[in-house]
């Protein structure tokens with residue numbers, strides 16, 4: 020049987036975690052789980068039901084309705100990776116808007132939401148052979164992960180990448196709004212009470228402000244190969 024490990028990738032928003040995670044999952048034939056997409060899908064659910072807006076948040080209503088939320092990933096062969104489904108509807112496009120990005124950190128602060136999603140994530144990764152990215156993977160979801168990476172980059176570089184992504188999809192956003200959102204999410208994600216974004220003690224930091232994808236990927240693959248050779 021091929022040996023498989025668990026790879027946890029945490030870090031700030033728009034640090035390219037998902038790009039690296041997808042490349043790793045393809046190369047090693049592992050399952051990729053984008054946990055940010057799950058928090059985004061719950062946020063979309065809360066938004067569509069009127070539980071959360073820019074100015075209001077009915078936490079109780081969302082908590083009481085959490086059992087109505089069913090999340091799943093479905094592999095899309097055309098694009099080569101899995102897409103997020105909320106109650107059997109493909110919501111991949113809707114969850115990536117700036118509007119959802121502006122609400123998601125508020126929703127991700129709620130312990131009841133985190134409890135539900137962490138359990139689902141642990142179930143998805145229980146057999147190993149998984150690359151999971153998020154904010155609390157190496158600290159809470161898989162504290163015993165075989166390899167933990169912590170990605171970081173300057174806020175300006177990250178906002179530039181995210182702004183380009185949004186403009187390329189045709190969204191009407193300003194760079195200032197995107198930069199503000201990146202910094203605001205960093206602040207909320209790192210200071211919330213339940214499972215704040217922190218680097219696990221045994222995680223390896225990658226500052227990719229000035230590092231291309233290929234260099235990062237090659238370095239990370241060496242780390243994975245090293246781990247695999249030790250099994």
Ligand code: DC
Pocket residue numbers: 032033054055056058059123124127152153154155156204208
């Ligand atoms: O990775 P992302 O930017 O798509 O994540 C969206 C938000 O979800 C992020 O601002 C914080 C939250 N999140 C979290 O709290 N815990 C995770 N494991 C993943 C994401």
